[in-house]
Amino acid sequence: MSKINLKDLSSLKGNLKYDLSAGLVVFLVAVPLCLGIALASGAPLFSGLIAGIVGGLVIGSFSGSQLSVSGPAAGLTIIVINAISTLGSFETFLCAVFIAGVLQVVMGYAKAGSIAAFFPSAVIKGMLAAIGIILILKQIPHAVGYDMDYEGNLNFLQADDENTISEIFKAFGAITPGAVVISLVSLILMIYWGKIKWSVAQAIPAPLLVVVFGVVINSLFDSLGWADIVLGAEHLVQIPVANSFNELLSFFTIPDFSNFKNPQVYGVAITLALVATLETLLNVEAVDKIDPYKRTSPKNRELKAQGIGNMVSGLIGGLPITSVIVRSSVAVNSGGRTKMTAIFHGFLILVAVVLFPTMLNLIPLASLAAILLVTGYKLTTFALYKNFYKQGWDQFLPFIVTVVAIVFTDLLLGILIGMGVSIFFILRRNMKNNFSYQLEEQVDNHKVKIT
Numbered sequence: 001m002s003k004i005n006l007k008d009l010s011s012l013k014g015n016l017k018y019d020l021s022a023g024l025v026v027f028l029v030a031v032p033l034c035l036g037i038a039l040a041s042g043a044p045l046f047s048g049l050i051a052g053i054v055g056g057l058v059i060g061s062f063s064g065s066q067l068s069v070s071g072p073a074a075g076l077t078i079i080v081i082n083a084i085s086t087l088g089s090f091e092t093f094l095c096a097v098f099i100a101g102v103l104q105v106v107m108g109y110a111k112a113g114s115i116a117a118f119f120p121s122a123v124i125k126g127m128l129a130a131i132g133i134i135l136i137l138k139q140i141p142h143a144v145g146y147d148m149d150y151e152g153n154l155n156f157l158q159a160d161d162e163n164t165i166s167e168i169f170k171a172f173g174a175i176t177p178g179a180v181v182i183s184l185v186s187l188i189l190m191i192y193w194g195k196i197k198w199s200v201a202q203a204i205p206a207p208l209l210v211v212v213f214g215v216v217i218n219s220l221f222d223s224l225g226w227a228d229i230v231l232g233a234e235h236l237v238q239i240p241v242a243n244s245f246n247e248l249l250s251f252f253t254i255p256d257f258s259n260f261k262n263p264q265v266y267g268v269a270i271t272l273a274l275v276a277t278l279e280t281l282l283n284v285e286a287v288d289k290i291d292p293y294k295r296t297s298p299k300n301r302e303l304k305a306q307g308i309g310n311m312v313s314g315l316i317g318g319l320p321i322t323s324v325i326v327r328s329s330v331a332v333n334s335g336g337r338t339k340m341t342a343i344f345h346g347f348l349i350l351v352a353v354v355l356f357p358t359m360l361n362l363i364p365l366a367s368l369a370a371i372l373l374v375t376g377y378k379l380t381t382f383a384l385y386k387n388f389y390k391q392g393w394d395q396f397l398p399f400i401v402t403v404v405a406i407v408f409t410d411l412l413l414g415i416l417i418g419m420g421v422s423i424f425f426i427l428r429r430n431m432k433n434n435f436s437y438q439l440e441e442q443v444d445n446h447k448v449k450i451t
Helices: 006-010 012-040 045-062 074-087 090-109 112-118 121-143 164-171 177-195 199-203 206-223 245-250 263-290 299-316 325-333 340-355 365-379 382-390 393-408 411-432
Strands: 070-072 321-323 437-441 446-450
Touching: 012 045, 012 070, 012 074, 012 206, 012 325, 012 340, 012 365, 045 070, 045 299, 045 321, 045 340, 074 090, 074 263, 074 411, 090 112, 090 263, 090 299, 112 263, 112 299, 121 164, 121 177, 121 263, 121 325, 121 365, 121 382, 121 393, 121 411, 177 206, 177 365, 206 365, 263 299, 263 321, 263 325, 263 411, 299 321, 325 340, 325 365, 382 393, 393 411
Parallel strands: none
Antiparallel strands: 070 321, 437 446
8 A cells, every 4th residue: 555644635536536446345345244234133124225325425424434334233133133023113123223323422422432442452453353254254155155144244153053163064065166166266356456567457446356257257157058057146145126216215114203202112222322332432443453544533423423323224214333344344455545435335335226236136245255255364364463472461362362252252242251351461460560669758748759
């Protein structure tokens, strides 16, 4: 990445080509993640896309974070599916999402975002490394054409009664040859396309080329009559297609505010607000760590932006939203520079669902798996582990425990375990810090000097 002055980042024109390119890549990755999380949450598929649109256009506009990308979060799926069941309808749940947004705005004005300063660096870096490992492990089945688990799942235990490891073994027993061909070609393009010095090659983002080639290769299989290796709909992106404008409008859902006084709605809202806030602050802090320009996001402003986003999402039928590390990592690795990356990705989702959903439904999940595999590798490089090992056990153990805990549980539980270990080492280190004092007698008083 070329070095630029921080002042240059304020130039919209100078950054636009980088942000639009990165926004396109984030859009390609975000669409199946939005759909997958909606499916796992027991919500209408379109609610995930609404959350993706609002996360890009609304939160992207109000946020002060330059590289954070928001959307529906996998970490909230269990809360959402239980909440919909408890409240009895998705419309009543949307009322809770709206109230959660109001609570987040209040927390932003109460300066609750300041708690992000207390997250240990070892835990944040451990979270990033763990997400990298999870992306690699979770995308291997999609790369070989086994698409039973939903896109965007970060939990070790899965809804299909498998876990991350067993899913891989099961996938290799049910390989789809067409997906393997597409994912291998896609990986080669992702790795080597950027090394080609042609100006034309440098102007085309590798992920875009990967998606185009995936569609072309699968179409070629079909035209050649190779029915055994043509990828069916279950291996492709599946955006709901509206046959008319009225049908498109029917995809949007209005909250049932008749249940506004229901105590259970407020219980769900408080839970959503607290978990979404914690996940957002963790992710924004993590994005700041990988920002190549070392900018610091205003956390209280981020909470206000997230609150506004969740209010809008709840009002029009979308899932609850947080900052999402997978999308944000893709934005960073694709060369994004400012929040126009997030805004443009939201705009593209909106245009796609309105104008050309059928075209997007030709994209193989195997192609997108290749993009996420490379993203995962960049998040969990050997150099990162080596660097923390050199810093000593006080840093390395909280880091590695966080990595292992997140990979084998889920994001929030893993973070809590890592925080516990990190706090132990902080207290242990402070107890070992020896000090002495000198008492100097003076005429009217005495002075104590601590060293």
